[in-house]
Every structure is written in structure tokens, then in C-alpha cells.
Amino acid sequence: MRKSLTLLNFIVVFAIFSSCKNNTEKKELTIKVSNSLDFSRKEVVAVGTENLFELLKNTEKEHIKIKKQGTEDFLLTQWIDNNLDGIMDELLFQAETPANASVNYVVVIDSINTVKETKAVTFSRLVPERTDDYTWENDKVAFRTYGPEAQRRIEENEYGGTLSSGIDLWLKKVDYSIIDKWYAKNVETEGYYHIDHGEGYDPYHVGKSRGTGGIGIWENDSLYVSKNFKTCKTIAIGPLRTVFELDYAPWSDYNVKESKRISLDLGSNFSKFDIKLVSKKQVPNYTIGITKHDGKGEVKLNKAKGLFRYWEPIDDAFVGEGIVIDEKLVKVSINYDAKTPDQSQVLIVTHPKGNKLSYYAGFAWTKSGQVVSKVDWDDILERQRLIVKNPLILSIEK
Structure with missing residues (x-):
């Protein structure tokens, strides 16, 4: 009886975990960054917090991460409170785009993986x-x-x-x-x-x-x-x-x-x-x-x-x-x-x-x-x- 309960508990926990994982995977958005010039660019861009509202409802802002679509490494990001009212206005990341082209970036919730640090900062x-x-x-x-x-x-x-x-x-x-x-x-x-x-x-x-x-x-x-x-x-x-x-x-x-x-x-x-x-x-x-x-x-x-x-x-x-x-x-x-x-x-x-x-x-x-x-x-x-x-x-x- 005890073994059956243990197995049942495991199944319930696994089902809950899988459900949470699936829900988390769905909580993302895609940002298309378009470059209209005839040279490649690597620049800091800003996503308004209003665009991240759904993602922020049930998570900490530190768990919001961005990566280039098709890659696994997360990019450096930075939250900005432009008027110092205690509310973050923008999330910054550095986008890299070829000449006359668009690149997709994905915003996801991730509380486990970290972003690689860099010595190059402002x-x-x-x-x-x-x-x-x-x-x-x-x-x-x-x-x-x-x-x-x-x-x-x-x-x-x-x-x-x-x-x-x-x-x-x-x-x-x-x-x-x-x-x-x-x-x-x-x-x-x-x-x-x-x-x-x-x-x-x-x-x-x-x-x-x-x-x-x-x-x-x-x-x-x-x-x-x-x-x-x-x-x-x-x-x-x-x-x-x-x-x-x-x-x-x-x-x-x-x-x-x-x-x-x-x-x-x-x-x-x-x-x-x-x-x-x-x-x-x-x-x-x-x-x-x-x-x-x-x-x-x-x-x-x-x-x-x-x-x-x-x-x-x-x-x-x-x-x-x-x-x-x-x-x-x-x-x-x-x-x-x-x-x-x-x-x-x-x-x-x-x-x-x-x-x-x-x-x-x-x-x-x-x-x-x-x-x-x-x-x-x-x-x-x-x-x-x-x-x-x-x-x-x-x-x-x-």
C-alpha cells in the first residue's frame, strides 16, 4: 500500500511539474528587429515594459531573459527606470542585425540558467x-x-x-x-x-x-x-x-x-x-x-x-x-x-x-x-x- 501511494504521489508531482513546465514554455514572445540600412548593426534596443506585462504578472523581472531565436545562450539585459519613480520602463538588450535584414529574438521566463558576464560594460x-x-x-x-x-x-x-x-x-x-x-x-x-x-x-x-x-x-x-x-x-x-x-x-x-x-x-x-x-x-x-x-x-x-x-x-x-x-x-x-x-x-x-x-x-x-x-x-x-x-x-x- 505504501509503495502504491509513493508511486501515486510521484505521478501527481510529475504531472504538476510537467504542466508548469509546459505553461512556462508557452509564456514567451518574439521580437523581430529590422535593419533598413545597407550595413550590419549591433546596437542597444529597448522593449517597453507594457509589452512584457503578461510575462511579468507571475514572475520576477530578473527571470525575464532574451536570446536570439535558434540559439541557447541568453543575452545581457538591463532594466531601466527612466524617471526614477520605482517602476521599470524598459528592458534593454543588444541586437545584432545584418544589412537590410531582420532577426528574431525570443523573450522567455527562466529562473535557472544564468547570463554570461562580460568585462565590457557601461x-x-x-x-x-x-x-x-x-x-x-x-x-x-x-x-x-x-x-x-x-x-x-x-x-x-x-x-x-x-x-x-x-x-x-x-x-x-x-x-x-x-x-x-x-x-x-x-x-x-x-x-x-x-x-x-x-x-x-x-x-x-x-x-x-x-x-x-x-x-x-x-x-x-x-x-x-x-x-x-x-x-x-x-x-x-x-x-x-x-x-x-x-x-x-x-x-x-x-x-x-x-x-x-x-x-x-x-x-x-x-x-x-x-x-x-x-x-x-x-x-x-x-x-x-x-x-x-x-x-x-x-x-x-x-x-x-x-x-x-x-x-x-x-x-x-x-x-x-x-x-x-x-x-x-x-x-x-x-x-x-x-x-x-x-x-x-x-x-x-x-x-x-x-x-x-x-x-x-x-x-x-x-x-x-x-x-x-x-x-x-x-x-x-x-x-x-x-x-x-x-x-x-x-x-x-x-
């Missing part, structure tokens, strides 16, 4: 150990800008300050995160990250210039700019995308209130800048800049396409910098030379939509292995322009 943070830089990076590039403590030290004649709202570039040779390491080493030995120890270094000078992607107001042959950011807020740090916000004290005679939301995706050479600008009176010429340093580089302006490039020698290599922007937002572009230090710049004079201005700013260094010549950099800029105009299209099949 990252950003405030760095109080170096006054108060805000620094961000991915597997290809790194940037930084400067905060209120750095400003205070300049204004009160203390050592270690920086007065600039320009965007600094850190030149990387490696695909893993270097921010924490370089700053930690710099605390031990001041100036550490200004020397290439095999991973790259920071030879780029910003000063009062715009660096690559800082903004200002161009008026009467002068560029008026903000001081350092006043506050910062980290929105997301993850393997696929980092997002943060910088707010500035009102600046210029127009009393401009500026707020930047900056994001950087894995695999991209470009930070996206979404800027909100509010002023008491109409501002004539919001302007994006790229510093020309000593003017030994080569400028290329293409207003019709919204592409602006500077290719310059730095030490024994070259760096290509660039801005990609909707050409309809561009009034005029200027290759400006000045006798004042840090004021020779590429200037892109814009007319924002309402009180918002969006663009992409980025770079590539020849020692990173990403480019060899300015032709390579021009190709990357052109591809970025096409990517922005023709985003990957996601179709959900439930």
Missing part, C-alpha cells in the same frame, strides 16, 4: 576623490566634466580646482572599465592618468573650451558659457547603458537654466546629449562646440548632413572628434580661430525644438584600434548619422 559616477568630476565610459570611450567643488577651489584660489563646463575625453585602449582604477591610482600618484600605462591616458585639454560637445551662446563674436554643473543624478548604471543628469546654475545675461541628460550605450563612440534649456527671454544662438586646441587639426563641416568633425594630432597619435545632429536644427557652422587660449573651436549654431536640444558627441583614438585614419572616423560619423535617422525597428509578436 559605467558612470561622481568622483569625490578627485574634487567632484562626473565621469562616464563604455567599452570604447570615456568622458568627464566638472562639478561645484572644482569650481569653488578656483574661485577661492585653492589648489586642485577646475572651472569648465566643457566635455573632457579620456583615451582608452581597453574594453573594460578604467574609471575606478585610474582615479585610485591618481590618488596614490598625482597625474597617474595623464601617462599611458598600457590602458590609455588623458592628454586632452579642455580649459574654458567646449571640449567635445559642450554648449554655449554665440553672440557678437563671443561664446558665453555656464560654469561647472551644480548637481548631478545617476539614473542608470549597467552593462548596456549608463544615464545621468547634470544641472547648472543660471548663466549668461539670459539667465539660462540648463539641465543635461547624458546617456552612453555599450559599443558606441557617441554620448547622447538631451538638454533642456529655460530662459527668461529668447536666446539667439545656442551653440555646440569642439575645441581645436592649437589648431593643427583638420576641420570638416557638413551642415546639410548635420556632421561636424575635427581630426587632430595628440602626442604621437590622432584623435577624431565629432558632433552628429539633426540638420534641421543647425543654423550655421563656424570654423572659428581666436587669439585667446581655448577659444579656437568648431561652433555649431542651433535653434532648439522648443526648449530642448539633442545631439550626439563622440570620438575615436587611433591607438584604440577603432580607427586608423580620418577616413575611418568620417565613416563612423556617417554611420552614426544614418543610425540616428533610421533606428532599428522592433515588432512584438506575442
Whole structure:
């Protein structure tokens, strides 16, 4: 009798398990990712949480996984809460699509299998150990800008300050995160990250210039700019995308209130800048800049396409910098030379939509292995322009 009950219990448990397994297998959806361009693409894409509602009803979000159809390995994913209200808005993954083709990805529930970790990630943070830089990076590039403590030290004649709202570039040779390491080493030995120890270094000078992607107001042959950011807020740090916000004290005679939301995706050479600008009176010429340093580089302006490039020698290599922007937002572009230090710049004079201005700013260094010549950099800029105009299209099949 006991053996019969044991066998019966086993059959019941097996039936329940099989039923749950079958139900779980049915709880999936297919995402078709379509690429309309004539080159292959590998980009971070977002699935709105509303499309995952049925899957999320009876499971934790950590159990939602994505794989390319026909494969078994799960992809890296990242949940994003864009407005920090405690509710996740999007699930990110990196889609890879051939030219003029579509690829299917499958979203499933899986609480057992894990996703392979990778050393290539995005990252950003405030760095109080170096006054108060805000620094961000991915597997290809790194940037930084400067905060209120750095400003205070300049204004009160203390050592270690920086007065600039320009965007600094850190030149990387490696695909893993270097921010924490370089700053930690710099605390031990001041100036550490200004020397290439095999991973790259920071030879780029910003000063009062715009660096690559800082903004200002161009008026009467002068560029008026903000001081350092006043506050910062980290929105997301993850393997696929980092997002943060910088707010500035009102600046210029127009009393401009500026707020930047900056994001950087894995695999991209470009930070996206979404800027909100509010002023008491109409501002004539919001302007994006790229510093020309000593003017030994080569400028290329293409207003019709919204592409602006500077290719310059730095030490024994070259760096290509660039801005990609909707050409309809561009009034005029200027290759400006000045006798004042840090004021020779590429200037892109814009007319924002309402009180918002969006663009992409980025770079590539020849020692990173990403480019060899300015032709390579021009190709990357052109591809970025096409990517922005023709985003990957996601179709959900439930």
C-alpha cells in the first residue's frame, strides 16, 4: 500500500511539474528587429515594459531573459527606470542585425540558467576623490566634466580646482572599465592618468573650451558659457547603458537654466546629449562646440548632413572628434580661430525644438584600434548619422 501511494504521489508531482513546465514554455514572445540600412548593426534596443506585462504578472523581472531565436545562450539585459519613480520602463538588450535584414529574438521566463558576464560594460559616477568630476565610459570611450567643488577651489584660489563646463575625453585602449582604477591610482600618484600605462591616458585639454560637445551662446563674436554643473543624478548604471543628469546654475545675461541628460550605450563612440534649456527671454544662438586646441587639426563641416568633425594630432597619435545632429536644427557652422587660449573651436549654431536640444558627441583614438585614419572616423560619423535617422525597428509578436 505504501509503495502504491509513493508511486501515486510521484505521478501527481510529475504531472504538476510537467504542466508548469509546459505553461512556462508557452509564456514567451518574439521580437523581430529590422535593419533598413545597407550595413550590419549591433546596437542597444529597448522593449517597453507594457509589452512584457503578461510575462511579468507571475514572475520576477530578473527571470525575464532574451536570446536570439535558434540559439541557447541568453543575452545581457538591463532594466531601466527612466524617471526614477520605482517602476521599470524598459528592458534593454543588444541586437545584432545584418544589412537590410531582420532577426528574431525570443523573450522567455527562466529562473535557472544564468547570463554570461562580460568585462565590457557601461559605467558612470561622481568622483569625490578627485574634487567632484562626473565621469562616464563604455567599452570604447570615456568622458568627464566638472562639478561645484572644482569650481569653488578656483574661485577661492585653492589648489586642485577646475572651472569648465566643457566635455573632457579620456583615451582608452581597453574594453573594460578604467574609471575606478585610474582615479585610485591618481590618488596614490598625482597625474597617474595623464601617462599611458598600457590602458590609455588623458592628454586632452579642455580649459574654458567646449571640449567635445559642450554648449554655449554665440553672440557678437563671443561664446558665453555656464560654469561647472551644480548637481548631478545617476539614473542608470549597467552593462548596456549608463544615464545621468547634470544641472547648472543660471548663466549668461539670459539667465539660462540648463539641465543635461547624458546617456552612453555599450559599443558606441557617441554620448547622447538631451538638454533642456529655460530662459527668461529668447536666446539667439545656442551653440555646440569642439575645441581645436592649437589648431593643427583638420576641420570638416557638413551642415546639410548635420556632421561636424575635427581630426587632430595628440602626442604621437590622432584623435577624431565629432558632433552628429539633426540638420534641421543647425543654423550655421563656424570654423572659428581666436587669439585667446581655448577659444579656437568648431561652433555649431542651433535653434532648439522648443526648449530642448539633442545631439550626439563622440570620438575615436587611433591607438584604440577603432580607427586608423580620418577616413575611418568620417565613416563612423556617417554611420552614426544614418543610425540616428533610421533606428532599428522592433515588432512584438506575442
